[in-house]
Amino acid sequence: MLFKELNLIEPILKALDTEGYTQPTPIQEQSIPTILLGKDLLGCAQTGTGKTAAFAIPMLQLLSEKHINTKASKNIKALILTPTRELAIQIEESFKAYGRNLNLRHLVIFGGVGQHAQTEALKKGVDILVATPGRLLDLMNQGFIDLKSIEIFVLDEADRMLDMGFIHDVKKVIAKLPAIRQTLFFSATMPDEIQKLANTILKNPTKVEVTPVSTTAETIVQSVYFVDKPDKKKLLIHLLKDKSIVTALVFTRTKHGADKIAKDLCLVGIKSEAIHGNKSQNARQRALTNFKNKSIRVLVATDIAARGIDIDELTHVFNYELPNVPESYVHRIGRTGRAGANGVAISFCDAEENEYLIDIQKVIKITIPVVDDHPYPLSWQSMLAQKEVKRKPQGASKSGNPRNGSGQRKFNNRRRD
Numbered sequence: 001m002l003f004k005e006l007n008l009i010e011p012i013l014k015a016l017d018t019e020g021y022t023q024p025t026p027i028q029e030q031s032i033p034t035i036l037l038g039k040d041l042l043g044c045a046q047t048g049t050g051k052t053a054a055f056a057i058p059m060l061q062l063l064s065e066k067h068i069n070t071k072a073s074k075n076i077k078a079l080i081l082t083p084t085r086e087l088a089i090q091i092e093e094s095f096k097a098y099g100r101n102l103n104l105r106h107l108v109i110f111g112g113v114g115q116h117a118q119t120e121a122l123k124k125g126v127d128i129l130v131a132t133p134g135r136l137l138d139l140m141n142q143g144f145i146d147l148k149s150i151e152i153f154v155l156d157e158a159d160r161m162l163d164m165g166f167i168h169d170v171k172k173v174i175a176k177l178p179a180i181r182q183t184l185f186f187s188a189t190m191p192d193e194i195q196k197l198a199n200t201i202l203k204n205p206t207k208v209e210v211t212p213v214s215t216t217a218e219t220i221v222q223s224v225y226f227v228d229k230p231d232k233k234k235l236l237i238h239l240l241k242d243k244s245i246v247t248a249l250v251f252t253r254t255k256h257g258a259d260k261i262a263k264d265l266c267l268v269g270i271k272s273e274a275i276h277g278n279k280s281q282n283a284r285q286r287a288l289t290n291f292k293n294k295s296i297r298v299l300v301a302t303d304i305a306a307r308g309i310d311i312d313e314l315t316h317v318f319n320y321e322l323p324n325v326p327e328s329y330v331h332r333i334g335r336t337g338r339a340g341a342n343g344v345a346i347s348f349c350d351a352e353e354n355e356y357l358i359d360i361q362k363v364i365k366i367t368i369p370v371v372d373d374h375p376y377p378l379s380w381q382s383m384l385a386q387k388e389v390k391r392k393p394q395g396a397s398k399s400g401n402p403r404n405g406s407g408q409r410k411f412n413n414r415r416r417d
Contacts, residue, residue, distance in 0.1 A: 006032050009061055011101035016057075019097055025050035026210040032058045035184065040205040042198055043186040049210055052094045055080075055154055055184050060099045062152065063127060067104075074125030075149035081131055081173060082156040083164050085110040085281055086288065091156070092130045104128060111135040112281040119144050133161070133169035140176065147176045155201075158187035158194050167193065174201055189327060216330055216364050220337035222345045224357065224368045229350040231376040232320060233264055238375060239318075239346065240270055240298070247291065248316040250300045251332050253323065261320060262300040272298035303328055311335060319347035322356040326363035351378065 003016050003024055016022075024032065027049045034041050035058035045051045059078055067077065082088050092108035099106070106128040109118045115135070122144050129136075129145075139145045153174075155161075161170050185198050185205070198205075216222065227235050240248065252258045255276040262274040273287040273296050291299040292311055303323065314336045323329050329347075336343025347368070349357050361367055 001029055007036065008032075008057065009064070011064070012057060012061055012098060015098050015100050018100070021053075025054075027051055027208060028054045028057070030208045030210065031055065034206045034208070035059065035182075036061060038062070038182055040182060040202045041184045042202055042205040042207045043184070044190055044207070044209040045186060045188065051156075051186055052091055053098065055156075055186070056091070056094050057098050059128070059152055059154075060095065060102055060104060063104055064099075064102045066151075067127065073149075074123075076126050076129045076145065076147065077149060078128045078152040078154070079131065079147065079150050079173075079177075080129070080154040080156060081133060081136070081161075081170065083132065083160045083166055085112060085132060086284065087157065088130050088132050089285065095128055095130070106130065109135050109139065110281070111138070115139065133166045133173060137169055137172060140173075147173070148178060150177050150181055152182045152184070153177055154184045154186070156186050158185060158197065159189045159191060162191065162194055167197070170197075188331070216333060216345075216366065217337040217343070219341060220333055220343045220345050222333065222347070222366070222368050223371050224347045224349050225371050225374055225376075226378045227348050227350060227374075227376050228379050229352070232348050232350070233261065235348060235374060235376045236261070236318065236320060237265070237268055237270070240265070245316050246297070247294065247311070247314050248298045248318055249291075249311070249314060249335050250298055250318040250320050251323070252300060252302060253321045255302055257321065258300045258302055262298070265298055265300075270298055271296040272300055274300045276302040303332070313341075315342075315344060317343065317345045319345070322347055322349055322353045322360065324356055326356075326360045329360045330364060 001024060002022055004013055006024065006029070008016075027043065027045045031041060031043060031054040035055060041055075043051065043054070045054075063077055067073070080088075080091055082091060088108050088110050092106055095104075095106045104127045105125060107118070107121050107126045108130040109115075109122075110132040111134045115138075118135075119139065122139070136145065140147070155170065158170075161167055183201055183203070183205075185202055187194050187198075190198075225235060236250065239245070250261060252261060255274075255278050258274040258276050262272040265272040273290060275284050275287045279287070287296075287299060288311075290296045300320075317333050317336045319329065319332060323332065333343070333345035336345065347357075357368070
């Protein structure tokens, strides 16, 4: 199917052509017709599936057709609520790209920066508002924002809202919305509390589920390197000597760790910057911009960048430290292999992280191939500790670790009972 077969108006088709879009992704193909009919939608979609375009494109069409002379009203007509500043900025950029030929005004607001520029833009009139919960509630309480005219409400990354503790703020926002509206609800996973929230705000929704929950894209080649913790930096530098790795996103568990890795990489001539919650908004946006335009080769990040950050042609993701929440692994490596492109996800695992790896493999239902052929293998002490973690109380199985060629073997994912 092509975008021109989805009954989209010419100004949007022209913008999509400028962006190089011809064929919709599965979630776009299923969601756009439903949204254009004015129906509520419940989307369960993994990161990297083209979700933003799935709701932005039909929203732009609905609003442009209904409000031809948009400047006649200053009321906000559509609200997209999303958990992080980076994702909010990306969504607003998408509305700008797809709506470049339409007479609609859009604005993104978030905390961590002064509010003056945001409030001045609100005074001039905004049709589409993209917001994070904290700044939205703050400006609502100050009287700068009124949601009484909202026609379309999008709750994006609902499960991430729950993880970050925003769910009560989300409920406060929802309480201020008009009862008659179109609601689009997106979440990568559907824990009980998120399902209950969806049930309360959606009316006879169409459900779109394009990938099973907690699965990784087939276009991503995954591998794991067992390495002692002190050797991880040396292994990362060794692998980055491969010039075919044009851009790499490296994930750590801590903010301090991200800063240290970025600094160490710079010392050996690998241009890098770090991004995490302690950085100012300007610094975070500058690092992202430098990474996107390839001024730097490596971006080192905490999980703040694991969701929703769309980086074109990102070839490699490194898990310098494995996440202790298995779903975070899925979101991290989903930064590459987006919208059908190929990607590579490389994970480092020391002896203490072995159980994290086991849990990750249980969730994604894949045994991640192990790369043995590298200069910094686990020391014999760490190998003993690793075997101890895998050993069952009644005695270990005698099954070996079958090799799959190319210096790789499959990891035997028995775990301690």
